Amino acid sequence: MATDNETTGRRPEGRPTVKSAKRPGGKRPPAKHAQHEQGEVVARPGLKARQVAVKLLSAVVDQATSLDGLTDPDHGHPHFRQLEPRDRALVKAILTTALRFRGTLEAEIAARLDRPLPANAASLRHILHVGAAQIRFLDVPDSAAVDLAVASAEADPRARRFKGLVNAVLRRMAREAPAELPREVDCPSWLRERLTAHYGSEKAAAIAEAHRHPAPVDLTVKSDPMGWAAKLGGRVIGASTVRLDTLDGPVTELAGFDEGAWWVQDAAAALPVQLFGDLTGGTAADLCAAPGGKTAQLCEAGATVTACELSASRMKRLKANLARLGLEAETHEGPFEDLGADRTFDAVLLDAPCSSTGTIRRHPDVAYTKSPDEVKRLAEVQAGMLARAARLVALNGRLVFSNCSIDRDEGEAVIGTFLKTHSDFARDPIAPAEVPDFADAITVDGDLRTTPDMHGGVDGFFAARVKRVSGG
Numbered sequence: 001m002a003t004d005n006e007t008t009g010r011r012p013e014g015r016p017t018v019k020s021a022k023r024p025g026g027k028r029p030p031a032k033h034a035q036h037e038q039g040e041v042v043a044r045p046g047l048k049a050r051q052v053a054v055k056l057l058s059a060v061v062d063q064a065t066s067l068d069g070l071t072d073p074d075h076g077h078p079h080f081r082q083l084e085p086r087d088r089a090l091v092k093a094i095l096t097t098a099l100r101f102r103g104t105l106e107a108e109i110a111a112r113l114d115r116p117l118p119a120n121a122a123s124l125r126h127i128l129h130v131g132a133a134q135i136r137f138l139d140v141p142d143s144a145a146v147d148l149a150v151a152s153a154e155a156d157p158r159a160r161r162f163k164g165l166v167n168a169v170l171r172r173m174a175r176e177a178p179a180e181l182p183r184e185v186d187c188p189s190w191l192r193e194r195l196t197a198h199y200g201s202e203k204a205a206a207i208a209e210a211h212r213h214p215a216p217v218d219l220t221v222k223s224d225p226m227g228w229a230a231k232l233g234g235r236v237i238g239a240s241t242v243r244l245d246t247l248d249g250p251v252t253e254l255a256g257f258d259e260g261a262w263w264v265q266d267a268a269a270a271l272p273v274q275l276f277g278d279l280t281g282g283t284a285a286d287l288c289a290a291p292g293g294k295t296a297q298l299c300e301a302g303a304t305v306t307a308c309e310l311s312a313s314r315m316k317r318l319k320a321n322l323a324r325l326g327l328e329a330e331t332h333e334g335p336f337e338d339l340g341a342d343r344t345f346d347a348v349l350l351d352a353p354c355s356s357t358g359t360i361r362r363h364p365d366v367a368y369t370k371s372p373d374e375v376k377r378l379a380e381v382q383a384g385m386l387a388r389a390a391r392l393v394a395l396n397g398r399l400v401f402s403n404c405s406i407d408r409d410e411g412e413a414v415i416g417t418f419l420k421t422h423s424d425f426a427r428d429p430i431a432p433a434e435v436p437d438f439a440d441a442i443t444v445d446g447d448l449r450t451t452p453d454m455h456g457g458v459d460g461f462f463a464a465r466v467k468r469v470s471g472g
Contacts, residue, residue: 049087050130050148051155052079053094057126060099060365067095067365098133099364100212103185104178105132111179112169123158124166131170142174183209188367191357194375198408203451207406207460210452215361215459217244217251220270220293221262222300222325228262231255237455238437239274241267260325265293268358268450268458271435272351272402275448275465279303282346286329287336287389290314292321294351295329303347305329308336337388344394352382354403354410358460361452379410386418390425393468398428402463406451411462415447419466428467 056077059065070077071092080091098105109128110116117125131149134140149170153163184192187208195204218241221228225236232254234242242262256262273294276284280302286295289307295318298305307322307329309315315333322329332339355370355378356363386401393399401415419427429446432439441450448463 044151046144046148047151049083049090050152052083053091053130054126054152055079056091056095057098057130058122061368062122064369066369067363093138094130094133096364097137098129099368101133101137101186103187104181105129107181107185108132108173108179109169112172123156124162127152127159127166128169131166132173135170135173136178146170146174183212186212190372191367194372194407206453207451210457211360213361213457215457217247217264218266219262220265220297228256237267238270241270243267263293263296263321263325266459268461269293269404270297271438271448271461272349272400272463273297273301274435275400275430275463276301276347276398279347284347285345285392287348287350288352290318292318294349296322296325296327299327299329306332308332308339310335339392343392344397345392346394346397348389348393348397348399350386350389350399351402352385354378354382354405355407356404358404358406358452361457375407375409379414382410382414383417386414390422395468395471397468398465400463400465402461404459404461406460411449412447415464424468424470425466426469428465430465
């Protein structure tokens, strides 16, 4: 079998090996990895971070664990929390990159092997992906990426015998030009199939391409968006969004944060509350309120707001955000159904839990932690919540149902079934003048549907507005 001339030692029959390089040039090969003493890996800076990256990548891909949960600074994976802040940032960068370009990295690795990796070599695959992500997409010296990947392999009993292969594959990637691959390669097959079924192949490809680009930072400002855009070096999108295409340093250090002049919220996520219009003198309920961006919008629209949140920790976060913004709302911790059968509101927002496939630009792990079965389950949850939320709407009041999924089974299908089974409600179509910058997102039924390829990149969002027309 063919081997790369930088791979040494005889391999057992059937083990994958590296294809011989067929063209010279490209990057200068990185230095060989550091020596090891008596079979033990020599401790070195950066190794622990790469090992944690491999462990967390495994948790996402193999166990469908949320990356946000794994990297939470207070409650995340213990090995992640043990890292220094700089290494935490590096691990998050490696993971988001490795997930965003997972298809690309898999194809590049496979192109340098003479046969596929063993089916049970998950740890080896993750080590290769962590190293390859640094070589192709991050500002990490190639030599360090290769050296630390080899050290990770040697420290892992499951991958130790493949350390030479790791060295050879990554050294070849470092000196060879990237392969030319279709843009859909980074969209997992289950998601690509659903996008194509819902939107057609051309639109599905555009969405897949959008997922390959990190999301900018969008801020919802209380007032004077043009002024804040000038002050922060951003641009205005929609009614009250300031977009920052680049951000140097923490968002908490930006002007206006401490005084509560704005909050972080994607431009598309700001649209559902805008569908209520002016709520001065009215009452509003935000039924899944944390972290509080939409609650803040309801307050700014003039309503007396009740914010409901099931999770105690998320409610704590919501209260902290409202305090920073200088806004007040009644809060209810627990199921929104416990508000009482006698309470109704002029405006009810149900931003329901969903698969979050509209946020893959920000959370690339979603593409690997969700599935068609999960979409189906969540759509059923949303339908039940929508039916219960309807009981809180006053006569002639409005209910907005929204979520950040781009799967129509969680949007159009849910509201369609609701209207068929609730004769006391009627669709209240959205007019282009209500969302002038997003008029192209209004569907033929009068709902709102944004996708990540629109307007330079926004979250995928669905929103439908209905009105109670009778006592039920």
